Amino acid sequence: xxxxxxxxxxxxxxxxxxxxxxxxxxxxxxxxxxxxxxxxxxxxxxxxxxxxxxxxxxxxxxxxxxxxxxxxxxxxxxxxxxxxxxxxxxxxxxxxxxxxxxxxxxxxxxxxxxxxxxxxxxxxxxxxxxxxxxxxxxxxxxxxxxxxxxxxxxxxxxxxxxxxxxxxxxxxxxxxxxxxxxxxxxxxxxxxxxxxxxxxxxxxxxxxxxxxxxxxxxxxxxxxxxxxxxxxxxxxxxxxxxxxxxxxxxxx
Amino acid sequence: xxxxxxxxxxxxxxxxxxxxxxxxxxxxxxxxxxxxxxxxxxxxxxxxxxxxxxxxxxxxxxxxxxxxxxxxxxxxxxxxxxxxxxxxxxxxxxxxxxxxxxxxxxxxxxxxxxxxxxxxxxxxxxxxxxxxxxxxxxxxxxxxxxxxxxxxxxxxxxxxxx
Numbered sequence: 001x002x003x004x005x006x007x008x009x010x011x012x013x014x015x016x017x018x019x020x021x022x023x024x025x026x027x028x029x030x031x032x033x034x035x036x037x038x039x040x041x042x043x044x045x046x047x048x049x050x051x052x053x054x055x056x057x058x059x060x061x062x063x064x065x066x067x068x069x070x071x072x073x074x075x076x077x078x079x080x081x082x083x084x085x086x087x088x089x090x091x092x093x094x095x096x097x098x099x100x101x102x103x104x105x106x107x108x109x110x111x112x113x114x115x116x117x118x119x120x121x122x123x124x125x126x127x128x129x130x131x132x133x134x135x136x137x138x139x140x141x142x143x144x145x146x147x148x149x150x151x152x153x154x155x156x157x158x159x160x161x162x163x164x165x166x167x168x169x170x171x172x173x174x175x176x177x178x179x180x181x182x183x184x185x186x187x188x189x190x191x192x193x194x195x196x197x198x199x200x201x202x203x204x205x206x207x208x209x210x211x212x213x214x215x216x217x218x219x220x221x222x223x224x225x226x227x228x229x230x231x232x233x234x235x236x237x238x239x240x241x242x243x244x245x246x247x248x249x250x251x252x
Numbered sequence: 253x254x255x256x257x258x259x260x261x262x263x264x265x266x267x268x269x270x271x272x273x274x275x276x277x278x279x280x281x282x283x284x285x286x287x288x289x290x291x292x293x294x295x296x297x298x299x300x301x302x303x304x305x306x307x308x309x310x311x312x313x314x315x316x317x318x319x320x321x322x323x324x325x326x327x328x329x330x331x332x333x334x335x336x337x338x339x340x341x342x343x344x345x346x347x348x349x350x351x352x353x354x355x356x357x358x359x360x361x362x363x364x365x366x367x368x369x370x371x372x373x374x375x376x377x378x379x380x381x382x383x384x385x386x387x388x389x390x391x392x393x394x395x396x397x398x399x400x401x402x403x404x405x406x407x408x409x410x411x412x413x414x
Binding site: 099100122123125126127128178179180181182183184185237238241242244245246248250 | 292293294295297299308310312354356372374375376378380388389390392393394395396397398
């Protein structure tokens with residue numbers, strides 16, 4: 001039997017080969033055929049999930065609720081010590097130095113990365129900014145978010161903190177961070193679907209022991225991770241409850 | 253839950269209130285007119301059991317409430333109740349989450365030292381295998397316009413008309 005694996009489309013392009021190498025390693029580690037399908041957008045990936053075409057997924061936390069509660073996925077592992085954080089930034093020339101100085105009607109640019117967008121919009125609630133009183137723009141990458149701000153085509157940018165920190169020093173110098181989130185508990189997670197569920201303990205074990213094998217450790221590092229940790233199902237449920245509260249925006 | 257003592261408020265002028273909670277318990281609280289601003293980018297997170305007893309709190313909750321983790325765990329969530337919060341502002345909270353739905357509202361919370369902080373609170377039931385086993389509440393930074401609205405409206409909602 002062959003299984004299908006996919007990765008949240010918000011990975012950075014330089015990690016693409018790392019995920020293919022990881023998939024090759026994982027197939028050998030657990031003795032199963034696994035095909036890696038990469039999707040260009042969250043919309044395409046969600047359509048594949050809805051059609052039961054995904055058995056293993058490195059999931060964006062925003063999608064974890066649907067995967068776990070609607071589609072019966074279970075937690076396999078999570079990368080060690082990594083959480084998703086958002087940055088709200090403006091051009092350095094902006095008169096705003098605090099979120100509270102931003103005004104309705106502002107043009108907000110972000111990517112389609114759902115958890116980062118959600119965290120960014122929560123930060124902007126402090127200025128009474130909502131989807132309904134702002135102008136939203138979406139780009140494919142965080143570099144393009146920065147470009148839109150620098151060209152004056154948007155007033156506020158929402159970034160994955162890691163992506164903002166990876167911008168060139170020159171670009172960062174022309175932007176001003178208003179808020180960097182410190183939420184800590186929102187993170188990507190590897191989940192196994194119902195078909196793959198019987199092999200979940202084997203996959204978890206292979207990932208946890210990856211740090212003991214120099215070659216497997218290189219594979220992990222190729223993804224930008226220092227290691228994998230087990231994740232109790234209740235912790236996944238707790239993260240989902242937390243994201244449920246964050247996604248709840250009654251005044252939009 | 254112990255009564256507050258003058259030593260708790262660190263020398264600030266205070267006003268004494270006596271609160272009675274829905275479970276019939278009472279607490280003396282000493283209120284100081286000093287606001288602690290909600291920190292940018294953070295969330296206050298807590299979980300309770302079905303009776304509203306705190307079972308989990310994050311560091312932001314500890315920092316903002318002024319209590320230690322040990323002082324919070326095992327206490328009813330109304331340890332944060334500020335006397336300026338009318339009961340009706342919470343109307344529907346328990347009814348809503350016990351029904352399995354989400355609740356939100358703007359809340360003035362009391363710190364351990366008698367000062368206060370405003371939050372935009374969202375509470376959700378924790379449903380496991382079809383059963384509600386507890387509740388999670390996440391508080392985020394409210395806009396000042398919402399705080400101004402609540403500051404004007406809440407005093408008009410007390411039954412005794414104070």
